[in-house]
Amino acid sequence: MKAATTPSQRxxxxxxxxxxxxxxxxxxxxxxxxxxxxxxxxxxxNDAATLPASLTGIHLRSxxxxxxxxxxxxxxxxxxxxxxxxxxxxxxxxxxxxxQRPPPPALAVGDRLALGPLRAVVRRTLGHPRLxxxxxxxxxxxxxAGLARHGRPVxxxxxxxxxxxxxxxxxxxxxxxxxxPPSAGFVLDWRLLHTLAARGVGFATLTHAAGLSSTGDAALxxxxxxxxxxxxxxxxxxxxxxxRHAGGRVIALGxxxxxxxxxxASRRHGLRAGAGLATQRLGAHSRLRVVDAIVSxxxxxxxxxxxxxxxFASDAVLARVDAVLLANGYLTHEFGDSVLIExxxxxxxxxxxxxxxxxxxxxxxxxxxxxxxxxxxxxxxCHPTRCDTAR
Amino acid sequence: MNTSTLAGMRAAITGGxxxxxxxLVRALQERGAQVAFVARDAQRVRRVAAELPGTHGIVGxxxxxxxxxxxxxxxxAALGGLDLLxxxxxxxxxxxLALLADTDCEDLEAALATNVxxxxxxxxxxxxxxxxxxxxxxxxxxxxxxxVNIVSxxxxxxxxxxxxxxxxxxxxxxxxxxxxxxxxxxxVQVLSFDPGDMDTPLHALALPDADPATLKRPAESxxxxxxxxxxxxxPTETGA
Numbered sequence: 146m147k148a149a150t151t152p153s154q155r156x157x158x159x160x161x162x163x164x165x166x167x168x169x170x171x172x173x174x175x176x177x178x179x180x181x182x183x184x185x186x187x188x189x190x191n192d193a194a195t196l197p198a199s200l201t202g203i204h205l206r207s208x209x210x211x212x213x214x215x216x217x218x219x220x221x222x223x224x225x226x227x228x229x230x231x232x233x234x235x236x237x238x239x240x241x242x243x244x245q246r247p248p249p250p251a252l253a254v255g256d257r258l259a260l261g262p263l264r265a266v267v268r269r270t271l272g273h274p275r276l277x278x279x280x281x282x283x284x285x286x287x288x289x290a291g292l293a294r295h296g297r298p299v300x301x302x303x304x305x306x307x308x309x310x311x312x313x314x315x316x317x318x319x320x321x322x323x324x325x326p327p328s329a330g331f332v333l334d335w336r337l338l339h340t341l342a343a344r345g346v347g348f349a350t351l352t353h354a355a356g357l358s359s360t361g362d363a364a365l366x367x368x369x370x371x372x373x374x375x376x377x378x379x380x381x382x383x384x385x386x387x388x389r390h391a392g393g394r395v396i397a398l399g400x401x402x403x404x405x406x407x408x409x410a411s412r413r414h415g416l417r418a419g420a421g422l423a424t425q426r427l428g429a430h431s432r433l434r435v436v437d438a439i440v441s442x443x444x445x446x447x448x449x450x451x452x453x454x455x456x457f458a459s460d461a462v463l464a465r466v467d468a469v470l471l472a473n474g475y476l477t478h479e480f481g482d483s484v485l486i487e488x489x490x491x492x493x494x495x496x497x498x499x500x501x502x503x504x505x506x507x508x509x510x511x512x513x514x515x516x517x518x519x520x521x522x523x524x525x526x527c528h529p530t531r532c533d534t535a536r
Numbered sequence: 537m538n539t540s541t542l543a544g545m546r547a548a549i550t551g552g553x554x555x556x557x558x559x560l561v562r563a564l565q566e567r568g569a570q571v572a573f574v575a576r577d578a579q580r581v582r583r584v585a586a587e588l589p590g591t592h593g594i595v596g597x598x599x600x601x602x603x604x605x606x607x608x609x610x611x612x613a614a615l616g617g618l619d620l621l622x623x624x625x626x627x628x629x630x631x632x633l634a635l636l637a638d639t640d641c642e643d644l645e646a647a648l649a650t651n652v653x654x655x656x657x658x659x660x661x662x663x664x665x666x667x668x669x670x671x672x673x674x675x676x677x678x679x680x681x682x683x684v685n686i687v688s689x690x691x692x693x694x695x696x697x698x699x700x701x702x703x704x705x706x707x708x709x710x711x712x713x714x715x716x717x718x719x720x721x722x723x724v725q726v727l728s729f730d731p732g733d734m735d736t737p738l739h740a741l742a743l744p745d746a747d748p749a750t751l752k753r754p755a756e757s758x759x760x761x762x763x764x765x766x767x768x769x770x771p772t773e774t775g776a
Contacts, residue, residue, distance in 0.1 A: 378672045
């Protein structure tokens with residue numbers, strides 16, 4: 146798939162491939178996402194703001210340039226800020242593909258780094274020359290000020306122009322805890338939130354420290370996603386439970402929302418409000434307990450995000466999806482096009498089967514069929530050929 | 537004092553190192569709020585933060601687009617969320633005051649940048665946090681989150697010599713009304729507040745010869761503003 150190279154969160158021609166529980170596919174404009182949601186559904190977003198997690202500076206022992214990309218934290222507590230896991234690179238910047246970046250200077254415990262106004266020490270090495278635990282000097286306020294002033298959003302070679310924070314904050318961005326943008330949330334704006342409310346679709350948020358999607362190193366990429374802390378508000382738990390009770394669907398806006406909700410639901414006492422650390426990997430063998438459908442970017446086969454989609458749809462369906470995305474020029478990566486996948490048989494929850502749910506539209510049809518009729522009537526369904534010429 | 541509605545509330549104030557802003561930082565902290573304040577001068581920010589332990593001082597210029605998200609990031613990080621934003625930092629426009637016909641367009645633009653565009657941008661950047669705070673309140677009596685924009689009677693009355701300031705504050709007042717209309721459904725109230733003629737550095741710039749004895753103390757205006765905030769954020773039967 147081709148990468149989206151322009152940092153626009155809501156391009157007018159952004160595409161959405163809708164994949165029903167039965168594997169049936171439909172083309173749509175992403176701006177029409179709301180037409181595929183029903184009264185009684187709940188859309189859950191990750192409201193994490195994106196940190197300027199890329200810090201350049203000097204490895205003081207060698208005097209050599211270094212870039213560190215903050216990659217993980219133990220918790221989201223505002224004052225639990227001193228220690229981060231981080232990926233280190235040698236000279237260069239995002240314009241060089243991560244795979245081509247030289248390694249960092251040899252890093253040893255106790256090495257000090259000067260990163261703009263920030264000073265940090267390598268506290269541990271983590272089993273890979275690029276992966277370290279980094280501790281910053283100073284008070285939390287001083288560390289936040291240093292990050293705000295000196296840090297830049299993590300970015301990759303497919304977007305050439307330097308990203309600003311406003312390029313990577315969603316409209317609902319709040320706590321700055323994500324290392325890369327929770328980009329499925331780029332679709333959100335306040336008009337959409339208004340429309341959701343007007344149509345009786347619920348909206349709730351959680352905060353999840355979305356981690357790096359790629360390190361440029363196969364051995365490290367194989368360890369992704371790292372453990373990611375999250376916080377689930379009581380109001381969101383209440384909304385999820387009420388939605389399920391009433392037979393609505395819980396629709397996760399992005400892989401991070403899915404990971405947080407499913408992690409919370411897998412705990413011994415079930416879905417509870419509060420802090421958690423998502424450690425699990427979701428894939429073909431995961432049973433989804435909470436999430437009925439996911440809105441996600443398009444992902445290259447083999448990536449951890451693509452793996453997660455296997456919890457929603459069979460490999461046969463996903464193979465067809467991949468082929469359709471490729472054939473129709475869907476763009477990938479954070480500013481690319483999207484998919485909406487309703488979980489099929491592979492993701493069926495063993496305790497609360499789908500049969501107990503009501504068809505809230507009262508059309509007697511499945512959700513996708515009902516949505517299809519609306520989209521077609523409006524004349525805005527995006528057919529592959531038309532999408533190609535639009536691009 | 538900790539019986540106040542404001543106890544534990546997370547509040548951010550721009551222009552927090554002098555005048556009304558500083559008085560408000562003190563008043564909110566006295567009532568148990570967690571307070572972050574923003575100002576341009578690093579030394580003054582450090583001094584106020586040291587003088588009022590527990591507050592979070594943030595250096596930034598709201599008139600500078602590049603500072604907006606840096607400020608928002610630090611506010612969110614320091615407080616862990618946000619219930620109240622007070623856009624207080626203000627620019628007088630040309631100093632000394634000038635008739636509109638003598639006002640350089642750059643001075644008008646500077647007044648608009650600080651008094652209209654800056655509060656607009658910062659509110660937008662912090663809206664995610666404010667709306668999250670409103671969503672996370674539970675029960676039928678949710679007061680929601682609040683933005684207060686500091687305006688002036690010069691926004692309403694056409695005082696000669698106050699063109700840049702008055703026009704920019706009028707724009708801010710109208711922005712507040714429209715935003716209040718649009719954000720109500722998200723649980724965010726947007727109000728404007730006219731603190732009156734106070735004995736502040738800004739007033740001294742405008743009217744250096746004014747007798748301070750005839751002017752309000754900033755602390756008095758801050759008390760009135762706190763009463764407005766308490767009233768807006770007191771849980772009600774109808775709720776936001």
